[in-house]
Amino acid sequence: MTEAEWLTAEKPTPMVEFVRGRVGHWKLRLFAVACCRRIQHLFADGRSREAVEVAERYAIGSVSDRDRFEAHVAADLAETEIADAYLPNHGEDSDDWLAEVGLDAGAAANTATLASSDQPEGMDPDTWRTLFAGRPFIPGQYSTHEEAQRALAHAVRPLRYEEIEWRDGADRANAKCDEAVSQAELLRCVVGNPFRPVTFSPDWLTPTAVGLAEGIYEDRAFDRLPILADALQDAGCEDAAILAHCRGDGLHVRGCWVVDGVLGKG
Template sequence: MTEVEWLSSRKPRRMLEHLGDLRSDRRARLFVCACFRRVWDLLTNTQSRESVEVLERFVDGFAEDTDLRELLISSNDSLYNHQDVVAEAEGDIERRDFPEDFVAKARYAEALRDLSLAQGLVFIAENQVQAWEAASCVASGIGWSAEASIYGSASPDSGSSELACDSAIAQDQAMAFESEQQAELLRDIFGNPFRPVTFDPEWRTSTVMALAQQMYESRDFGAMPILADALQDAGCDSDDILSHCRDPQQVHVRGCWVVDLVLGKA
C-alpha cells in the first residue's frame, strides 16, 4: 500500500494488514471499540454496551485480565443465545405458507444483525484482538439492519422479488458506507504510517494537557481546533499535527493519534 492509497482507502482490512507490527493491541481494541460506538443504538442490551466499556477500561489499565476472561465467557454465552434466536426466526419463516410475510423476514434480519454484533464482541474480547473480524461483524450488522428496515416498512401489497432486490442493494450500500467510516477511524487512530511524527515534550503545557485529557475522557473532540492553537502557542510547528486538529472533516475518537501523543499514550 502506498501513502496515497492509505490516505484515500475505503478498505479497513487492507489498511490493518498494511500496519503490521504498528498495530498494537491497544490501538486495535480502541479502533474496534470506536466501530461499536458508531452503532451504539443497535447495542440494545446492557451487556453489549458494558462489554465495550470494559474493553475501553482494559486498554487504559483500569480492568484486569480476569475481567477480560469473564467478558469472553459472557460474550460467548450471548453469542449462543443469539444463534438460538436466529434459528427460531428462520424456522418462523419456513413455517409460513406464503413468502410475503415481511414482518417475519424483518425479524430474521434483526436477529442476524444482533448475531453479527455479538460475534464482533467475542472477537475483541479474545487475548489477541481480531480487529478486522470484529469490524467486519459491525459492518455486517449495519447491513442486516438496513435489510430489516426495508422489510419492516414494506406494505402488504409490496412485491416479494422487488423487496428482495431493494433489501440486497440497501445491505450492500450500508456495509460499504460503514467500511468507509471505519477507514476514517483508522486514519484518526494510526495517523499516516508513512510519515511518523516526532512530538516535543516541551509542547505539553498545562493547557495542552488539560484539553487533551478532557477530550480523551469525555469522547467529545469538539475542542481539537483549540488544542491546535494551544500546541502552536507552545511552539508546535508540525503541519501534520496542526492540520489533523483543524481539519473540519476529520473524525476523532478515543485513540486519536494526536491526543495520544500529547498524553504519552502512543
C-alpha cells in the same frame, strides 16, 4: 500498501493488516471499540454493551486480563443465546431481521474483547479450548469491523420482506460500503500516518496543551481539538499533520493519535 493508499483507503481491512505488528495491540483494540460504539444502538443484549466498555478499559490498562476474558465469555454467551433463538427458524421468508442485526452486533462486541487471540494468564490450554467448544463464532474468525459492517447492513433491511429483493441487497451493500469508509477514517484517527511517525516535542507539552488534551480524552470532547491545535501552535508546534488532524472535520475517537501523543500514551 503505499502512503497514498493509506491516506485514501476506503476499506479498513487491508489497512488493519498493514499496521498489524507495526502498532500496539491496544491501538487496534481501541479501533475495534470505536467500530462497536458506532453500532451500539443495535446491541440486543446488555452483555454486548458491557463487553465494549470492558474492551476499552482493557486497552488503556485499567482492568485486568481476567476482566477482559470474563466480559468476552459473557458477550459470547449472549451471542450464542441470540443465535440459538434465531438461526433454527431463519429462512428466506423470515421477518425476524432484528434478531439478525442483534446477532451481528453482538458478534462485533464479542470479537472486540478478543481483538488478539491471547490466552489469559493462568488459564491452561485445555480449559481455553473447552470454553469455546461449539461456539457459533470461533475467536479470530471474524474481525470486529467486518461484523459491525454486517450489523449495519442488516439494519437497513426493509420492514416488509416482500419489497423488491434487489433493492434490499443494494441497500445493504451501500450501508456496508459507507460504514467501511467511516471505519477507515477511524483507523487513521487512531493510528495516524504510519509512513510519517510524529515526535511530540516536550516544548509543545505546556500545561495548557496537556490540560486541553486531558479534557478531550476524559470527556470525549473532540470538538475541542481545534483549541488544542491553537495551544500547540502557541507552544511552537508547526507540524502540518498534527494541526490538520485537529482542525479537520473528520471522525475522532478515544485513541486519537494527537491526543495520545500530547498525553504521552503510546
